[in-house]
Amino acid sequence: MQQGYVAVLWVLAVLVVETTALGECELAHLLQHKLQYEMHLQYMKHYFPIGYTVQVQYKEVLRPSNITCLRNRTVSEMALQYLWLHVSSQAVLRIHEVLPEKHPSWKYTQELCQLFDALGKEYSKYWQTDVEVVVADLVKLIHSAGMESRRKAVHPKALLDNCLKVMRMLYRAPCWWEST
16 A cells, blocks of 8 residues: 555656656646546545635636636637636635645646746746736736735635636646546
């Protein structure tokens, strides 16, 4: 039993180390695998007290309907991916920050943060100039001091549900994955 556990940990460690050499689709696929329903159900619902919520700004909850509205406003896919990456990485970071290091979900959220960081590095060369005004304004709005009072309580699992749904919307076509 312990040998199998050690082997899984070794594979995860190798994957995290190699993420700096992976491309956009490979990193998105690793995130999709890490965000599988069973995993985030276990780590974000079963390991938390019933009714536990995290305080996030209203604009930090990115749903598929938000993406559809922005697509209707002809926002580019690259800009939508930037918005998704920014909002989702902030949501995971907020969850990670409230967890004590010995919490069963701490390592899981740390691994998600590392994957988001690696994906952000992959895109950084494009985003410095190509972020559209609408998306740049949304990101600024999230970071503005005036939004601090507009917070809402969201279940950690709901944040990751939205993260996964939006990711599948944005990456399925360019990366040719199944929605399993």
